[in-house]
Amino acid sequence: MDKGLRDELWGIARQALAAVAPDECIRRHVSLEGEKLLVNGSAFQLPRKGRLLVVGFGKASARMAAALEGILGGRVDCGLVVTAEGYKVPTDRVEVVEAGHPVPDSRGLAAAKRIVKLVSQAEEGDLVVVLISGGGSALLTLPAEGLSLQDLMHTNKLLLESGAKIQEMNAVRKHLSCLKGGGLLRLAHPAQVVSLILSDVPGDPLDSIASGPTVPDPTTFRDAARVLRRYGIWEEVPEGVRARIEAGLRGEVPETLKPHDPVFARGHNVIVGSGRVATEAALEAGTRLGFRGLILTTTLEGEAREVGKFFSALARELVRFGRPVAPPALLVAAGETTVTVRGKGKGGRNQELVLSAALGIEGLPGVALLSLGTDGRDGPTDAAGGLVDGGTVARMRAAGVEPEAALAENDSYHALRAAGDLLITGPTGTNVADLVLLGVKEGG
């Protein structure tokens, strides 16, 4: 086991995690200067007579609220953020409620109604700060008029099973909800709205993060209907869902907020943290340790085991020919892979990625690969991901685990545990894209 290199990669990953910690992200982008709130270079007048409201949703929203209070102090009038179980932290004026995630529940529904009430009362001269982070879509679920939470959940289940793409699912979801697709911004009008966004979606498309409550929605009721028909679930969704979409097609219920809407003049969206920030922090940390670093991509996607093979092909080239950069080399990527579950094992996408790669780097000296869910949770396990090297496969075999069989069973967790290659961080409090680090010390 190349402990030195492994330790270095883990140190680099920790620095990347620190760079996307919610408080760090808020502090980096937000400051107070006299009576002005500065956000990434733009200045917003603090309310003189009006109120400063804070609302938020997502796994990091409580931490973001606490950091914001640290900057704005007593200037925050009131607020409410919804976060997932276990993600609550102490705050001063902003109330924090916990709700169901990833399956929405009645607590989230009640909180969403209170947020609607709060922002609906906002007036010209008020400032609404919206704290958005990953998981927000499930945590901030408020069905459109005439629909129930069950209607949304059943539709969502059908969409997930249909093979529809995430953009297609979002087109449907936004047209069944009060707050998604710019709905929150519309309710807050005419107050000034500043959204601080911690992105967990690779590439940071604003309209996809937490279903874009404060950004325009390019999709229409026609798109929603087309998606349900294309995947053959139009007849299967609840009657109320069909009725709403049909009403939308007849122009009887309003469309989601469109890009040309003047309401957007009152909204300002800023990405304060993302997988991109994590990769850049990793590159910087690696460079300080003497690695030659390259960021490969911040929109990594694909089947986890296949992505693992690609990384092992990169590792072999680095070891054998010192390409694409001469070692000590660090290749960095962020994104989100997927796992097509075929077996009955336990694992997550990051663990499966590194298990697959371990087979491709078996026996290679001076190589380590780390893959990590930045929220500290990879699949339904207590691990955040895994960290493998050229000796991983041998350690697994010595412990009586057949790595190929484990991979076939989607049992990455037990295989990595046997090799001492699980990464366990506990909840990190943040949630951006997954981070992948390939380090090669010698070769070429």
Add this chain to the structure above:
Amino acid sequence: MDKGLRDELWGIARQALAAVAPDECIRRHVSLEGEKLLVNGSAFQLPRKGRLLVVGFGKASARMAAALEGILGGRVDCGLVVTAEGYKVPTDRVEVVEAGHPVPDSRGLAAAKRIVKLVSQAEEGDLVVVLISGGGSALLTLPAEGLSLQDLMHTNKLLLESGAKIQEMNAVRKHLSCLKGGGLLRLAHPAQVVSLILSDVPGDPLDSIASGPTVPDPTTFRDAARVLRRYGIWEEVPEGVRARIEAGLRGEVPETLKPHDPVFARGHNVIVGSGRVATEAALEAGTRLGFRGLILTTTLEGEAREVGKFFSALARELVRFGRPVAPPALLVAAGETTVTVRGKGKGGRNQELVLSAALGIEGLPGVALLSLGTDGRDGPTDAAGGLVDGGTVARMRAAGVEPEAALAENDSYHALRAAGDLLITGPTGTNVADLVLLGVKEGG
């Protein structure tokens, strides 16, 4: 359609193909200096009293023989090479025969027997030049004593369906054959043997190219038995196969040639061309055109559509952030992907790779991706691969083709044809790994 960039990528690919053309490869590594044959810096005395024999097998063997004759002229005494249908070229002293590929046939069997006879007669003082290229394993099939061609073919079919890895299949194949796994070198002893190898196996492992007829075999009869048992086909293989392996386990038939065997002192193996050479030529050609180039890997592997996604993630990063190198950028890879066939369409691994990538780069400006089977044949099609850009998906839709549906049906050929994105070269006469080129002109 970014015709300029597409033309440039295609020009780069053509130069890479030229660099791995069999005659070019032979000329680059072999020369005659007085009475010495120089191969990559090593000198071999031409026979004074003895004979210079040439044998070979593989898709490129006839062209390699012709190029060698061009260098050695009348010094070649005689020879015989086996190639696939349509790959014959005129030669002077070396006879060329065509045989079945990828399914071995009686012509290949007859040729293998003649080659055995030829090299078995070689004596001390003779020089045997062996020309090895991809496809050689099927073209040079000679069952071990007591086995029939049908026995081998049936065993091979079972192995292919079993999920065994290529190294595992080769362990079995080598123990059922006369010539594989160092067998040819043993027959030629005590003559001096020089093997010139055009590698179609990513990473160029000598013992895998054409099943390593002139290199040691690290595997044993025990390994062969273990593989058949592990994949549950021990009871299904022909009785003669089981009997031979059992005899081998009892030490009653000789093992394949092992690394410590003194016979190896008389053998010299040189890779004259490979995917690695193609990538290096592509990098050079790209650099001349002003691209900043990186070779990512020469051992690319994995499911073609997933590899395509990885390349589209690389393309997005290049366009958006100018990483990992500032455009104009050229990323180069070589290897061999796989296609798990689920649909009923027509295509090949290179075509499926670029079709998948086309979906991930839809609408992006200044991007093109090329993937090419260097033998000019990708799957059971008349295309060598495909060349896509940001407009490919729109062109497909305009032609009435749904690219997602085509991908789901493994119908990359028709989808690419509709977009004008097939690459058709005809047989190139060479056969190294597949070549992938990603070009990005603007961005960052």
